[in-house]
Amino acid sequence: MTPAVFGDFLGAGRQHLEAAVASRDRQDACLPAVVPSLHRLVTIMSAYLEDLAPCDDVEAAGRTDLHVWERAVIDTGAALRIAADCLHRSAADLTASEPVSEPAPYRARHLADAATELMAGRDLLHTHITLGPDRLVQERSEWAPVVTSLPVTRAISDEIAAWSARLAPFTAWLAGLATPHISRRSADQLFVLSPREELASASQWLRAAGAALRPALDTDPMRAVDLQLLRAIPAASPPQRQPLGPAAESTTELCRGIAVSASRLRAAVHRGRDRVSWSPEVTSGGWQWMAQAAAVTTHLSELALRSLGTRAGRLPSLPVTEAELHGAADAMIGMRAAWQRVDLMWNTIITEQRLLPTLAMSEAGDLLLRMGRLVWDNPQWTPARTHRGPRRSPAALAPGKTAFTAVLSAAHQAADALARVAATDIITVQAAARAGRLYVPTRSLPEGYDVPRPFAPALVSTVLELQDAYRSAAEASTQAARELDELAIAVAAPSKALALARAAAAAQTRRRGGQDTWPGNDTSHDLPRADVSFRDSRATSGLPGPVERAVRRRRVHDAVILLRAAAIDNAARDLIGLPANAGTPPGPGVQEDADSAPQVHDAVQLAAQSFPQDPVLAHPVNPSLPGSRLSARLSDRTRLRNG
Amino acid sequence: MNEIRLIRRRLADAGDLPAVLAVGWDIFELAGTIASASVGESPDMYPAFTFAHGAAVSGRNAIAFAPSLPPVSGGAGHELPKPAGDVYEIADDLAGLASALSMRLRESAGLAADAADRSACENAASQAERITWLLVQGN
Numbered sequence: 001m002t003p004a005v006f007g008d009f010l011g012a013g014r015q016h017l018e019a020a021v022a023s024r025d026r027q028d029a030c031l032p033a034v035v036p037s038l039h040r041l042v043t044i045m046s047a048y049l050e051d052l053a054p055c056d057d058v059e060a061a062g063r064t065d066l067h068v069w070e071r072a073v074i075d076t077g078a079a080l081r082i083a084a085d086c087l088h089r090s091a092a093d094l095t096a097s098e099p100v101s102e103p104a105p106y107r108a109r110h111l112a113d114a115a116t117e118l119m120a121g122r123d124l125l126h127t128h129i130t131l132g133p134d135r136l137v138q139e140r141s142e143w144a145p146v147v148t149s150l151p152v153t154r155a156i157s158d159e160i161a162a163w164s165a166r167l168a169p170f171t172a173w174l175a176g177l178a179t180p181h182i183s184r185r186s187a188d189q190l191f192v193l194s195p196r197e198e199l200a201s202a203s204q205w206l207r208a209a210g211a212a213l214r215p216a217l218d219t220d221p222m223r224a225v226d227l228q229l230l231r232a233i234p235a236a237s238p239p240q241r242q243p244l245g246p247a248a249e250s251t252t253e254l255c256r257g258i259a260v261s262a263s264r265l266r267a268a269v270h271r272g273r274d275r276v277s278w279s280p281e282v283t284s285g286g287w288q289w290m291a292q293a294a295a296v297t298t299h300l301s302e303l304a305l306r307s308l309g310t311r312a313g314r315l316p317s318l319p320v321t322e323a324e325l326h327g328a329a330d331a332m333i334g335m336r337a338a339w340q341r342v343d344l345m346w347n348t349i350i351t352e353q354r355l356l357p358t359l360a361m362s363e364a365g366d367l368l369l370r371m372g373r374l375v376w377d378n379p380q381w382t383p384a385r386t387h388r389g390p391r392r393s394p395a396a397l398a399p400g401k402t403a404f405t406a407v408l409s410a411a412h413q414a415a416d417a418l419a420r421v422a423a424t425d426i427i428t429v430q431a432a433a434r435a436g437r438l439y440v441p442t443r444s445l446p447e448g449y450d451v452p453r454p455f456a457p458a459l460v461s462t463v464l465e466l467q468d469a470y471r472s473a474a475e476a477s478t479q480a481a482r483e484l485d486e487l488a489i490a491v492a493a494p495s496k497a498l499a500l501a502r503a504a505a506a507a508q509t510r511r512r513g514g515q516d517t518w519p520g521n522d523t524s525h526d527l528p529r530a531d532v533s534f535r536d537s538r539a540t541s542g543l544p545g546p547v548e549r550a551v552r553r554r555r556v557h558d559a560v561i562l563l564r565a566a567a568i569d570n571a572a573r574d575l576i577g578l579p580a581n582a583g584t585p586p587g588p589g590v591q592e593d594a595d596s597a598p599q600v601h602d603a604v605q606l607a608a609q610s611f612p613q614d615p616v617l618a619h620p621v622n623p624s625l626p627g628s629r630l631s632a633r634l635s636d637r638t639r640l641r642n643g
Numbered sequence: 644m645n646e647i648r649l650i651r652r653r654l655a656d657a658g659d660l661p662a663v664l665a666v667g668w669d670i671f672e673l674a675g676t677i678a679s680a681s682v683g684e685s686p687d688m689y690p691a692f693t694f695a696h697g698a699a700v701s702g703r704n705a706i707a708f709a710p711s712l713p714p715v716s717g718g719a720g721h722e723l724p725k726p727a728g729d730v731y732e733i734a735d736d737l738a739g740l741a742s743a744l745s746m747r748l749r750e751s752a753g754l755a756a757d758a759a760d761r762s763a764c765e766n767a768a769s770q771a772e773r774i775t776w777l778l779v780q781g782n
Contacts, residue, residue, distance in 0.1 A: 285697075285701055285704075288697055288700065289697055292693045292694055292696070292697050295693055296689065296690045296693050296694070299686070299689050299690075300690075303686060340682070343693070343696070343697070344679065346700065347675065347700050350704050354701060354704050354705065355701060368690075372690065376687070383690030383691055383693070383694050383777060384691055384776055384777050384781075385688060385691045385734060385777065385778055385779065385780065385781065386776075386779060386780065386781025387781070388687045388688075391686075391687075441703070441704060441707045442707075454707045454708060454712070455707065
């Protein structure tokens, strides 16, 4: 079964939207049923933009650092929120004056279904990133950086703006059908309701939402691939495992199975990266086996690409050349050599457990076996010598363009998955080293080391060399995957989404609780940023302070480290607040932000030492409580200014 | 290869558990070194030699847990010249050596008084059997 992707919901939602707004038959209007459905739809659209926004519109008004797309998202979202409020009031007025008929008319059903599809699509995106109870973005899958990327932000915003523009004239038409005024007497008061006016206002705000993106589109236009990438985002749950059975698989089945295994491998390494410092299942034997599997899979991919290169000259109208395919195969040689170096490094390094099988190893094993059976013409192929087979001929491997594309896609899937393994293993090996989990057999130490135990802690130089080997493997693997990215896009391979995702992930947008970075603005090594004040610590704003932001920019996911960073921010805020509390406000030109970080150096150390007893963390202010959110924020700001 | 023949003779001459463990350590080191040096010799043998190398490292590390393993200083790996000869013959020789080692280790496990020695021998024997499975010529 094909896994669900965002495009499934978007496509279905669009169909319902078109069906709802297409005809202008007054008989079907049935406002008391249609307007609540319309309200629900616009509310969901507004929620999409709320997800994308780096801050609210009140804060945005005072900021000068927002990118044109960030401001457009905020403006569009604000217009949609107002439109939704108008529709809410209009729906309340209408349903109070006229009972809703059952069953709901088709127009109301289509609007409700469009809302449901959009909601399901949003839920799918939220399987990749969630906001934790601490209001920090938590990455749940390897697709998380894609969901928060600029191309996906552009695509979602453009799509929502298009829906708004489509709904605006429809809402105006509904306004023309609505009763101008409804009088209601409640107790001793007379209420005059204006559903027509509310609908007319909603229409105008929907039109405004549709137009709010224009400055961004003029400055940084949306690309066709943005929408392709958005549509291709899958749910975070990996596809079902397809274990290899005794029956032979066709090359088509093998290629499909490789895509499944690669997807599952990506998911497995993502899930496993945070457990390394404590999980006994992450072992030196596992790391070494993975390096070997990566080297062998890369070797098999190289052979497959060479066959495709031979085949490229014989198949008509292929958009890739033999030279390009051999270039990709050459990149595989570098990747394999880098993984071999990692493999050799593990000869002399061991963890407290030598080898425990992991889920990632199972997936990598499936990937390797299928890749082997694709290259070698033996349905029972394994790495063992006795299960060898003759090499599958290029014509048998790729008899036509479809098979050619499938095999190229399989190699692409494998390279991408292994690049992610390498990137993750850099983190996990560093964590293991920090946790003191790396040892060497005493017998392998140079003469002069007299250790009366079979194993001794790994030498620092050895650990550094291991980390360097992993960095090289990650770079070589990413390079090879990039080579295949271009070919996959050229032939429109099923794996094309991986290429788009890799490009998109490099361009991140800022979101509430997320990493405060912008593409091309590589300030990841500046600690901390000067434009973030220590007043904006988690205890006051609920958002990351400067130290926490700096730590997050370094892609640190360790909850303890992040909490310590938050504690440092909070302590700095408290320290800076001391003069103000004592009635001695800082003089003109004195800043409390990161520029003056040396002033709080000692306090930072103290805070770090006293964690986790820091009381300010116990009751963080949540700035985005539903209901009176805006007033709560304004109240917070006023309180901050006053003291 | 000459090194394989020599070490196989040492294995045959090993009379007690410490001697079997010591020569076992050296056999795994040698097998790992030769397998690693042979990976690029033939595309169809690349996977077998790669994983045989890993099994050799695992086997050697398993032996390191045996309390009866005698201390040896300065044994920082083998420095062998690149193995000469047919890659399939090398695979045959290594498979035979690993097979002989696994038998001696199983035998030693059965005779060992210490549980840790037994466990180390069993684990190391499993890795030797894996090397054999990977490199042996089939039907």
